[in-house]
Amino acid sequence: MAASLTLHPDRALPLDREQRAVAREIYGQTAHLPLICMHGHVEAEVLASNTAFADPARLLVTPDHYVTRMLVSQGIAPETLGVRRVDGGPTETDSRAIWKTFCANWKLYRGTPSRYWLEHELVEVFGVDQVPSAESADALYDRISERIAEPGFRPQQLLDTFNIELISTTDPAGSDLAHHAGLARQGLGERVVPTFRPDAVVHLDRPSWRDDVAALAKVSGTGTGDYAGFLDALRERRAAFAAAGGLATDHGHLLADTTPLEPAEAAAIYDQALAGTVTADQAARFAAHMLYVFAGMSCDDGLVMQIHPGVLRDHHAGIAAKHGPDVGFDIPFAAEFTTALRPMLQTYGHDPRFRAILFTLDETVYSRELAPLAGAYPSLRLGAPWWFLDTPGGMQRFRETAVDTAGFYNTSGFVDDTRAFASIPARHDLSRRVDAGFLARLVLEHRLNLDEATETAVDLAYNLPKIAYQRRI
Amino acid sequence: MAASLTLHPDRALPLDREQRAVAREIYGQTAHLPLICMHGHVEAEVLASNTAFADPARLLVTPDHYVTRMLVSQGIAPETLGVRRVDGGPTETDSRAIWKTFCANWKLYRGTPSRYWLEHELVEVFGVDQVPSAESADALYDRISERIAEPGFRPQQLLDTFNIELISTTDPAGSDLAHHAGLARQGLGERVVPTFRPDAVVHLDRPSWRDDVAALAKVSGTGTGDYAGFLDALRERRAAFAAAGGLATDHGHLLADTTPLEPAEAAAIYDQALAGTVTADQAARFAAHMLYVFAGMSCDDGLVMQIHPGVLRDHHAGIAAKHGPDVGFDIPFAAEFTTALRPMLQTYGHDPRFRAILFTLDETVYSRELAPLAGAYPSLRLGAPWWFLDTPGGMQRFRETAVDTAGFYNTSGFVDDTRAFASIPARHDLSRRVDAGFLARLVLEHRLNLDEATETAVDLAYNLPKIAYQRRI
Amino acid sequence: MAASLTLHPDRALPLDREQRAVAREIYGQTAHLPLICMHGHVEAEVLASNTAFADPARLLVTPDHYVTRMLVSQGIAPETLGVRRVDGGPTETDSRAIWKTFCANWKLYRGTPSRYWLEHELVEVFGVDQVPSAESADALYDRISERIAEPGFRPQQLLDTFNIELISTTDPAGSDLAHHAGLARQGLGERVVPTFRPDAVVHLDRPSWRDDVAALAKVSGTGTGDYAGFLDALRERRAAFAAAGGLATDHGHLLADTTPLEPAEAAAIYDQALAGTVTADQAARFAAHMLYVFAGMSCDDGLVMQIHPGVLRDHHAGIAAKHGPDVGFDIPFAAEFTTALRPMLQTYGHDPRFRAILFTLDETVYSRELAPLAGAYPSLRLGAPWWFLDTPGGMQRFRETAVDTAGFYNTSGFVDDTRAFASIPARHDLSRRVDAGFLARLVLEHRLNLDEATETAVDLAYNLPKIAYQRRI
Structure with a gap:
């Protein structure tokens, strides 16, 4: 897709x-x-x-509790999204994996302001031109990573x-x-x-x-x-x-x-x-x-x-x-x-x-x-x-x-x-x-x-x- | 204007x-x-x-707490609008001045029912054809005063x-x-x-x-x-x-x-x-x-x-x-x-x-x-x-x-x-x-x-x- | 009508x-x-x-408290609508009379979901083609009764x-x-x-x-x-x-x-x-x-x-x-x-x-x-x-x-x-x-x-x- x-x-x-x-x-x-x-x-x-900024997941997913709680509400544990632990337990550190989980669940944001904001950001701020999905996740990750690396960013x-x-x-x-x-x-x-x-x-x-x-x-x-x-x-x-x-x-x-x-x-x-x-x-x-x-x-x-x-x-x-x-x-x-x-x-x-x-x-x-x-x-x-x-x-x-x-x-x-x-x-x-x-x-x-x-x-x-x-x- | x-x-x-x-x-x-x-x-x-009726201010402004409270909410003291005092203190008696304060702040009523009602009254009841403003206040005051003086009013x-x-x-x-x-x-x-x-x-x-x-x-x-x-x-x-x-x-x-x-x-x-x-x-x-x-x-x-x-x-x-x-x-x-x-x-x-x-x-x-x-x-x-x-x-x-x-x-x-x-x-x-x-x-x-x-x-x-x-x- | x-x-x-x-x-x-x-x-x-099913009134009126309460709210006693008594008192048993009371008050349902559902049911389920009214009540009662008697119903x-x-x-x-x-x-x-x-x-x-x-x-x-x-x-x-x-x-x-x-x-x-x-x-x-x-x-x-x-x-x-x-x-x-x-x-x-x-x-x-x-x-x-x-x-x-x-x-x-x-x-x-x-x-x-x-x-x-x-x- x-x-x-x-x-x-x-x-x-x-x-x-x-x-x-x-x-x-x-x-x-x-x-x-x-x-x-x-x-x-x-x-x-x-x-x-x-x-x-560190990477797409640490910029757009992990720190935004609007985004993470929607995934959590469908049974995805916060730690798999890289949400910080204060109890010393492990949390996902593979930002590409976090990003993929997010993209694969794009459907959950339908009708929400997060969807609206994210679309705006992806297109206007990061120049992304593909809808997030499990399939497009890697391409988006790379595109955003490039953008983040620019001095103007x-x-x-x-x-x-x-x-x-x-x-x-x-x-x-x-x-x-x-x-x-x-x-x-x-x-x-x-x-x-x-x-x-x-x-x-x-x-x-x-x-x-x-x-x-x-x-x-x-x-x-x-x-x-x-x-x-x-x-x-x-x-x-x-x-x-x-x-x-x-x-x-x-x-x-x-x-x-x-x-x-x-x-x-x-x-x-x-x-x-x-x-x-x-x-x-x-x-x-x-x-x-x-x-x-x-x-x-x-x-x-x-x-x-x-x-x-x-x-x-x-x-x-x-x-x-x-x-x-x-x-x-x-x-x-x-x-x-x-x-x-x-x-x-x-x-x-x-x-x-x-x-x-x-x-x-x-x-x-x-x-x-x-x-x-x-x-x-x-x-x-x-x-x-x-x-x-x-x-x-x-x-x-x-x-x-x-x-x-x-x-x-x-x-x-x-x-x-x-x-x-x-x-x-x-x-x-x-x-x-x-x-x-x-x-x-x-x-x-x-x-x-x-x-x-x-x-x-x-x-x-x-x-x-x-x-x-x-x-x- | x-x-x-x-x-x-x-x-x-x-x-x-x-x-x-x-x-x-x-x-x-x-x-x-x-x-x-x-x-x-x-x-x-x-x-x-x-x-x-007495005059435009005493008919349309002073007795209508919908109208006065909006002016008060922007820092205009009630007494400057002629609102009665029960404590014996002074209150504005110059109706033309009260009317002018009201007209000069017409903008505050945007989107409110007071604006809607007042427009209806000014046009239909008083035959006014100018938008209230500091500049038009006197003309409106005179027009409404004339109307109030008519026996039919x-x-x-x-x-x-x-x-x-x-x-x-x-x-x-x-x-x-x-x-x-x-x-x-x-x-x-x-x-x-x-x-x-x-x-x-x-x-x-x-x-x-x-x-x-x-x-x-x-x-x-x-x-x-x-x-x-x-x-x-x-x-x-x-x-x-x-x-x-x-x-x-x-x-x-x-x-x-x-x-x-x-x-x-x-x-x-x-x-x-x-x-x-x-x-x-x-x-x-x-x-x-x-x-x-x-x-x-x-x-x-x-x-x-x-x-x-x-x-x-x-x-x-x-x-x-x-x-x-x-x-x-x-x-x-x-x-x-x-x-x-x-x-x-x-x-x-x-x-x-x-x-x-x-x-x-x-x-x-x-x-x-x-x-x-x-x-x-x-x-x-x-x-x-x-x-x-x-x-x-x-x-x-x-x-x-x-x-x-x-x-x-x-x-x-x-x-x-x-x-x-x-x-x-x-x-x-x-x-x-x-x-x-x-x-x-x-x-x-x-x-x-x-x-x-x-x-x-x-x-x-x-x-x-x-x-x-x-x-x- | x-x-x-x-x-x-x-x-x-x-x-x-x-x-x-x-x-x-x-x-x-x-x-x-x-x-x-x-x-x-x-x-x-x-x-x-x-x-x-018994009859139109016992199917559509009496058991549906959305329907009966609207009639009650306008002064029609529940018992006249056949609503069961638990105190041993009498309740209307003439289903045709109940149906007529309902039809005569069709106006009360304007704008309510009961009206919407009932219209759907009358037309789609019962093949009725007349608006309920005191005048049409009998005809509707007969039409619905026929339908209820069908084996497919x-x-x-x-x-x-x-x-x-x-x-x-x-x-x-x-x-x-x-x-x-x-x-x-x-x-x-x-x-x-x-x-x-x-x-x-x-x-x-x-x-x-x-x-x-x-x-x-x-x-x-x-x-x-x-x-x-x-x-x-x-x-x-x-x-x-x-x-x-x-x-x-x-x-x-x-x-x-x-x-x-x-x-x-x-x-x-x-x-x-x-x-x-x-x-x-x-x-x-x-x-x-x-x-x-x-x-x-x-x-x-x-x-x-x-x-x-x-x-x-x-x-x-x-x-x-x-x-x-x-x-x-x-x-x-x-x-x-x-x-x-x-x-x-x-x-x-x-x-x-x-x-x-x-x-x-x-x-x-x-x-x-x-x-x-x-x-x-x-x-x-x-x-x-x-x-x-x-x-x-x-x-x-x-x-x-x-x-x-x-x-x-x-x-x-x-x-x-x-x-x-x-x-x-x-x-x-x-x-x-x-x-x-x-x-x-x-x-x-x-x-x-x-x-x-x-x-x-x-x-x-x-x-x-x-x-x-x-x-x-």
Whole structure:
């Protein structure tokens, strides 16, 4: 089978001919805009070291839990895909074999965004012209390997190729930001910026908490032996992140609860955590408290706060014990925002210094909670659909259920949640196509004129993410 | 910028050409039907006094929290929009300045129903032909002001202009219905009717409760010093509302809970409320109990019961303290119906004297709870999408998720939830367009024939609201 | 009124002309595939005895709670529709009168799947060519009666007419499977298979529990006087079901909770149930425990586990007391899966011997919980939309929200949830049409090619149900 792989110029545009024609016109105005990538999972080290990617499997399969979990769901063990072991057990090291397994199961991705992104990457980024299959696997492997070896395919060169104006990494509170310092020395300090993610030190009952808080103390030069020191250390790091160009913080919590504690209680719980006697309930209340505290710090230092609750991480303990976190076994559940965010919003919701961007994996909250909140509070922006939801249908449903009440201008514009560096252009391109289709419908239903629709499309693709995160146009 | 503002005859109809042609044919049969307006927020006083509206800002901007909250969400303070202060602070009184702020931010309404309604009003009601903008604001202000000054633009005259056959106001239990008496003297007693809304006296922990229950005692001539007297006073007012043409009651509750209390416990909680010692939990249980009690009263007096739970009112205490309620800071949350309504339905669900209409701001309950309930219990009708949900998309999703199980004939037909009097025709017109589009799809998918679709459209626009509320065709 | 009833060949295909053309091509490849009917409510006795159906009302109206509840919701009492009484009261026995009531209210079914299925049945199965109405009722009754009397209309003959390759009945744990033995003697043992449904014996607080567990003891020949015996009896029956061709078990629970108990605690609760002192909480915890236990048994005997939580059965006690269960008063509510299934999945989720198929009546869990779970765990398949949700819109929304994350190949393919035997072909046909429309969209959006779409359609209609339940292609 040597079926040929091509990208149709109208892919992911609406199928109605008239709507497609209008969408094409709108998309034509956004297709070539620079990319603003405010929530990536590309490692700063990859960009700072600028070494060549290893091979097709290590670039496109193994690190992308969207891709591996689909194979796992059909009975293929993670270790056969090269997924790292944290238990010391063996994992497949033959990248060509991993690649072949992936190609042989191409059928499983039908209808998924992974399929869409991968097709885009294979054709646009790697110049592949054959459909993946067991038969074509070796040829594709060779083609991609060649491409990876080209000097123009180094990570920093791809920033230009991909037209990335600004990209944010995600870094723990305890990071020394050495790679960002390196990037700054290479003249990339304003183009590649860190995001402050303190999850590891605010969830007191995580097994690694004491190590993480010790790392925070070390890097900040601030004792974390008590709660006051802990807050000081966090403030020091936030300042360091801001100095390194950071624009935002990122908070993955089980719940969106922002109920503050009395400082004395927070301090006492913190002490218990240090003593190893904290309870799960105390840890949950402390995490909620810290969201409230971070909102206050955001008012002081201007870092934009990203909040995304509602995922039960490491759903399967066996997988976590064998492979560690972030391998596709984080499962969403319903988490509410209306009452949970209220304490934070009572205090900071109308503070002009405060900005929070809200993300969810539960589509039901768009029309019920998030659009009404973002459509009322000046401090809030509704983030883009994300993770499981940045799909053609997911992005369309987001617009359909959020714009009615929030409008377009209380949303963040497109924010990618990339795992695989090479998928960034595909993700932005898809979002521009889907938004063009949505706006074309409004035009043809005589609810917007074409000029308005085009201006809105440009705002969603480019201006709104800058406004949301940089707080300037 | 003097961009011209027009209304396309096919606006909000489906974009597919064939579907649009069928929809146009169906819509042609409903476009001119009289309006039945069973859940309005137009004040009886406005209609009874029949004085001219003040000015464009006081007619279209300031009183419409859909409009003001969008501006607030982008950092414009409510007081600069003339929103009333309850704290004694200053508020903008220059209506022309308010109007200009609104026009200058026209862009924010893109894609929202406010934009759709306002365009309809500006063109159809006020004869405006320019797009709102900072530049056109003064010209529009003058044009609308002229129109408002015309004798034909008085509220009572607009009842005719708008083709309103029946309109219901919303009135507290303690209302003396004086304005309705005035309307009756002017021959409008059957056209403008009151709706009995007892929320203020059943939520025992509201700060104003004792004042409100005293007002109830006074107007009803019935002592409310104990629970039995309270019930008698409510019965007296319901009878007075019915005598004034009232057809329905309206109940905004945090939850849909209808669990009854033993009368002795209800009486004891009531006494505690009078003594100022009621707890939040007791108040919640009393409110649930009263829904059950009101269902029984509905069996006796025939008033149709409207229930709408699931909104956390006055989400921001600071806004409420400064501006009072109903200024755009009521935020929905998930509230379930299946178990909550069960006590009431066990007793009254099959009683032929009982009729309840259920509203929600949580779209997820349409297919999961409300359609199955309304598709089984003869006493229930599923209300129209409402508040945040009476949008083109919201109304379409309602049909898509409710009709499967409830059919069309267990729904209430269109019920507007208007804030701004001048928006009433736009709201009804939009709903007729969306329903025509939905029915056209069924015709083209060969699931209904055109005659059935047209008859259904007429029923949804006109007959079903009369059947639902008047209980006759 | 003698309006003629016809079926359009393009019914329920997309209305867009291009999409319809592609959908027609895809549907053409699935329309004539054999039916795999893995979750039916046809009684084994009907098939084993192979006696003629009684009359039109007893075939199409009275036993179908989708049909009767719609009439009940408009004030028609169940007993006037011949719905059985369990309280000894009278029920209508004049089938012609029942049929007339149904036909006279044909309008109520507009837009519902019942209307769609019934039209299909009336035309395709019974050769009716008039629209049901009060006027046409007698003629239709006569036409259908004639047809029922034909020898080719016996249940076993219909298996051929309907092209049913495999059909599963649903049988209680205490069934002696005598009818299946009879079917085996008639050579139908592999075509009509039982499904093991132990609900009656695992919900300890049901009034009939002790009778049901006694029946289990008797038929299994295993004492159920203690918990160990109870488990042995269940294992014996599962083996008997498997020996009779059974492929699956079926579990209707209030919640999806799978938290196991310590065996000693389970045994103690069981003893309390025997003693009549079990509490509601204990019963709920025992039911959750039994889901966990059944998962383990599935690993041992290979029966596929079907789980469907989230319905409050017998919502109206008065209806249940008068008419018994399953008469249209089971109402869904929100039931979560992510945390509920976790205990079971921790133990068995990656066990290659385990297979569970998950059903829901809450559409919000598709994208939030079920697709992420089925897209990760190899033991899980996401079942078809069901009960209130196997409608044109419901099936389309399922694909739109589940495929993104689960793909097609982690779903079960179509599983009908039929009440009325004669509706089986209509249900499968509708699902094939809707899937063809969905896949046609992907083709026209250039997200799949036509060959892939057609192969996927065939898999969804035929191969995937076999793979899901038989665990082979």
